Amino acid sequence: MNSATSATDPTTQEKTMNAVVLERRHEIRIRPVPGPGRVGPDEVRIGVHTVGICGSDVHYYTHGRIGPYVVEDPMVLGHEASGTVLEVGADVTHLAVGDRVCMEPGIPDPRSRASRLGIYNVDPDVRFWATPPVHGCLRPEIVHPADFTYKLPDRLSLEEGALIEPFAVAVHAVTKARISPGDVVAVVGAGTIGVLTAIAATASGASRVYVSDVAPEKFAKLRAYPTIHPVDAGEQDLAEVVREATEGWGADVVFEASGNPRAFGSLWEAPAPGGAVVLVGIPVSPVSLDVAAAQARELRIETVFRYANAYPRAIELAASPAVDLGALISATYPFEEAVTAFERGAEARPTDTKIQIRVAGA
Template identity: 40%
Template sequence: MGNQNPSFILESKGKVKFEDRPVPEIKDQDPHDVIVEVKFTGICGSDIHYWQEGHIGHYIVEAPMVLGHESAGVVHSVGSAVTTVKPGDEVAMEPGIPCRRCVRCKEGRYNLCPDMAFAATPPIDGTLARYYTLPEDFCYKLPSHVSLEEGALVEPASVAVHVCRQGDIKPGDSVVVFGAGPVGLLCCSVAKAWGATKVIAVDINDERLEFAKKYAATAVFRSQKESAKDSAKRLLSETNLGGGADVIIDASGAEICIQTSIHALRTGGTYVQAGMGKDEIVWPISAMGTKELNVKGSFRYSEGDYRLAVELISTGRISVKELITGKVKFEEAEQAFHDVKAAKGIKTLIMGPTA
């Protein structure tokens, strides 16, 4: 089929380029594969981090890699065994393929698969290309009333679904979310959809707090330069949280936010780490122990999260349209990365390559 697959590639730390890659083909040994023509791709914080730093933890960019993993597109072709989608269907694309054989996969926690092949995580190429191949069960058909732009937001919505599942959020809960970026905002929205009566967004950016209040938060709290204990005390007082929040989610990765969270939780409350930050921080271990807190990590999404995210969007229980604050042509991808790094807007989408 030739080289007609324009791709946006991270060549090395700080250096990107466009390159025409071979068009993928479905092989006989993979009859369940689907080739998707990518139409929209969101820029994630991890994309920015790889671009700027060249690594995330032990994942190091050692060879040119296609960026992007928040995508939706139109089915281009399907393998002989595919039954759930057909050419022309619009789909949200789940960008990680687990081994399906290990213990974690078999128990449904395939996000923890040690052999996960995740898009735009070295050395696996991402979705910022014209064509991308996925197994059919990682392509989620979008209802006719859900746009492809919304479909690209299913990926961060799935992250939020997983975070909220980790927090075991229930009707009547009070939930605090540190960080009003895309994932934090979506955590607010999912928590509210699940019946949380207080959903408080925390940030240092007044514009994002104003957006959060209009979007899904029932109240907002502006962080200031103060100790974690003082910040927690002020948070509880200003938002009428009494003895503390039931669930706190950190989607910021900032050390002071993490420390404040532990002090602001009620006894027996639940803390979920969703944001990336420094490898090591100072942790309020005494407060954690004496409060008998439930402390959980959250990593990507697992069985059912993508499906539930599509359902929440399609039924209107959460809305993602408001988060899309910019769309750019494929050829403008590098500038879009600069804009996202500069915190312009909430979520920028890159359109697929045109002919």
């Protein structure tokens, strides 16, 4: 038996707690919601410490939907989270009360065909935090499957732990790219995912990484990485810069991390013959792909949807001296100022990389 007493009075577990709730488009409130309930034998209760604001959270706030996912009922926001274990279920052996953890927000059906194949991220029945109709984690406590809860090494802060979720996207993308030591890489888009992908590519052996964006202010967080080279898309063409730097050959791997439909018009000009194009950003509307251009150079095309089996690698890499996730945090708001934090997120300031909300003590 590995059960433990919760740090919270068990008699209060069924009571309400405040949460950050998207009531409808353009309306967020902090208000009571039902508590997470009791802990099952394979679950843990976690006191949430920090939650990052993701672009998807902001998109639900500003647009009320992402593709087929529509906010029809009030929804608790947040899926990038870290915290401290308060209680463990009877069958949990790898975690203990007091452990600092981060949580993988997508829970698949373990019996699904996708899960058995190891691609549980594309399980049609996956339940992902803050994706309608599933509630997120912007609340003081959550109950979560222990198998999707990961202990943080001492070198990582809880704030950095909340960045593991978007970093897992980057690590998954770099893994699918199959980067080799010395590869030249190009990244389109210097938003949070683009920046993290550039960092992951550098840490995975890329000799040079060229990152383009129309807002050069976004490059500030990359100055600590001497092998990452910013390209101001308003002044320079990424493909031309890469070709000039590689004697006309091109990049071994190109990551599209902007999701901007305009980026696809010239996407095939940057990769080298036999290279790879990894689609990380998700366009909000259909885009055109020049298949003939890709075929003419036998480009390998990979697509990325969230991640699968990437959290352990992301944690190990984040804890290495090659990565500094903490430097990407632009601002941290207390729980009671969560609405202000989302309003800032909706502003999309080019100098912001990651905005977080401190939930602990809420």
